[in-house]
Each structure stands twice: as structure tokens, then as C-alpha cells.
Amino acid sequence: MAEFILTAEGISKKYGAFSALSNVSLKLRSGELRAVIGPNGAGKSTLTNVLGGQILPTTGKVVLDGHTVTGMAPHRLAGMGIGRTFQINSTFRQMTVRENMLVACVAAAGAGYSLRRGKLRALDTRVFELLHEVGLSGISESIVEGISHGDRKRLELGMVLATAPRLLLLDEPTAGMGLSERQDLFRLIVDVVKRRGLTLMFVEHDIDIVFNLAERITVMARGSVLAEGSPDEISADPRVQEIYLGESVVAEGATC
Known part of the structure; x- marks a missing residue:
């Protein structure tokens, strides 16, 4: 290195x-x-x-x-x-915390990743690992619009971490x-x-x-x-x- x-x-x-x-x-x-x-x-x-x-x-x-x-x-x-976050939070506010993280994981998997239900379920473990890492596993089904500003920042960090x-x-x-x-x-x-x-x-x-x-x-x-x-x-x-x-x-x- x-x-x-x-x-x-x-x-x-x-x-x-x-x-x-x-x-x-x-x-x-x-x-x-x-x-x-x-x-x-x-x-x-x-x-x-x-x-x-x-x-x-x-x-x-x-x-x-x-x-x-x-x-x-x-x-x-x-x-x-290179992972990047911005001053203004950039999450999908009408989706759940889990769905936001799933979007990030799908994007990280690449353009050829299948969106069939079985394939998406296969990402569940990765999604919840990331949510746990940033302290959001307890609110995974909450709509992002309704969570605190601090939790949205945690979610944004987790979404960046999804890209390894x-x-x-x-x-x-x-x-x-x-x-x-x-x-x-x-x-x-x-x-x-x-x-x-x-x-x-x-x-x-x-x-x-x-x-x-x-x-x-x-x-x-x-x-x-x-x-x-x-x-x-x-x-x-x-x-x-x-x-x-x-x-x-x-x-x-x-x-x-």
C-alpha cells in the first residue's frame, strides 16, 4: 500500500x-x-x-x-x-431507513445486479450489518422523514460505507x-x-x-x-x- x-x-x-x-x-x-x-x-x-x-x-x-x-x-x-458525504443530507426521505440502505447496497453491487426479489433478499444480511454498525438497526422500518437529523446523518454514513x-x-x-x-x-x-x-x-x-x-x-x-x-x-x-x-x-x- x-x-x-x-x-x-x-x-x-x-x-x-x-x-x-x-x-x-x-x-x-x-x-x-x-x-x-x-x-x-x-x-x-x-x-x-x-x-x-x-x-x-x-x-x-x-x-x-x-x-x-x-x-x-x-x-x-x-x-x-472514495466515499463522500455532503453538508446537506442526501437520503430518500419518503423511504424507510432499511430501504435507503438497500438502495446503497444495490448501487454498490454494480449496474448488472439483478433486482429480482430473491436477489434483493440476499442483501438483507448486508443491509442489517450496516444498520447495526451505525446504530440504526432499531429504527430500520422508520420513514426517514420522521427520524432525527442526527440519525439521518448516521444513515448517510452507513450508505457511504456500503460502497466499501x-x-x-x-x-x-x-x-x-x-x-x-x-x-x-x-x-x-x-x-x-x-x-x-x-x-x-x-x-x-x-x-x-x-x-x-x-x-x-x-x-x-x-x-x-x-x-x-x-x-x-x-x-x-x-x-x-x-x-x-x-x-x-x-x-x-x-x-x-
Whole structure:
């Protein structure tokens, strides 16, 4: 296995005259827990979208396991081991929890998988294993619309795990959640990542979670990498302290 599962080299993304990303480079070591932080408009979500294949960079390249995958479609990257969640929950809200997980398992099985009833029943064991892993086996027949926001986030995580990822890219996985729910979800995420031996890169605004759980932290500002290091190194960096004291580091009017 390569030392670095994913590298980004000189990634830039322009929208007209506006630079959302400017010469961003990073390396994710296999098995590490990496947080990406920064103020609104820093480019965190744009970078995650480039790595996940949702956005084509203007310049630069993305390398996965030694293979250049820049511009590759998200479904192809998923097949190569990249699992992705978004700020806005993306589940089928009028279906049950179990049906959502079944959809994910069928998709993971490939386009040629038969939808005959017998074949679908054969996936039941896999579906309930995943539901148990994310703590949802007790509400498997509940309609997703009626479950809590935190449980929908757990379901989304389980649906990504159905694709057997090696690298998880999570964009603000605790957005819209209360403190207790955020802590519970991140404990689950870290437990799953360590038990499965996955690599994790996550964007998160809860600094307590970031500094308690991340092994390395990348700090972004104005579309560039401002600092990178261990939690201790980042917390002692005066440039990072300046950002979180509210100094004018973010480009006016910029968005992630």
C-alpha cells in the first residue's frame, strides 16, 4: 500500500476573476485522520468537491494510490474507494431507513445486479450489518422523514460505507446538529474509521472536535493553505490564532 493514499498538487479553481482555490497542495497518509478548518470562504468545500470529483480544477492534479484521477466522475472515484458525504443530507426521505440502505447496497453491487426479489433478499444480511454498525438497526422500518437529523446523518454514513470505501471525505458531517449529537456522531465516525482501517478527511467548524480527534490539521484561508501540522502545532500558530480572533483574513463576499 502507498504511503499516501491521496495527494493534491497545485490545485487552483477560478470562477471568472475570483479564485476559490489557489495552488493548494496536500498529502493524506494512509490511515490518518485529517481535519480541514478555516473561516467561511476559505475554500474548504471547494477543495473537498475537487477531491471527490464534483468540481474540475482549473489547474493542478489529484492522485489516488499513484494514479492521476483529476476530473474523474464521482461514481468512478467511488468505485476506486472514495466515499463522500455532503453538508446537506442526501437520503430518500419518503423511504424507510432499511430501504435507503438497500438502495446503497444495490448501487454498490454494480449496474448488472439483478433486482429480482430473491436477489434483493440476499442483501438483507448486508443491509442489517450496516444498520447495526451505525446504530440504526432499531429504527430500520422508520420513514426517514420522521427520524432525527442526527440519525439521518448516521444513515448517510452507513450508505457511504456500503460502497466499501478506503478514504472518507466528510464535508461538515455535524452541520445543524446539537453538541451532544455532534460528539456522538464523531465518536461513531472515528470508531468506524479505526475499526475498518480507513483514511478520513473531514471539514468541521467545531474546533473542540477537531483538536480532540484529528491527527493532523490543514488550515485554509482565502483559498490557500495557511498552515498544516499536528493539533499542538496548529493551536500555537499565531496566523491561526489571528483567524479565530476574527481578524480580516477572509476575502469579503467569498463563499466555500
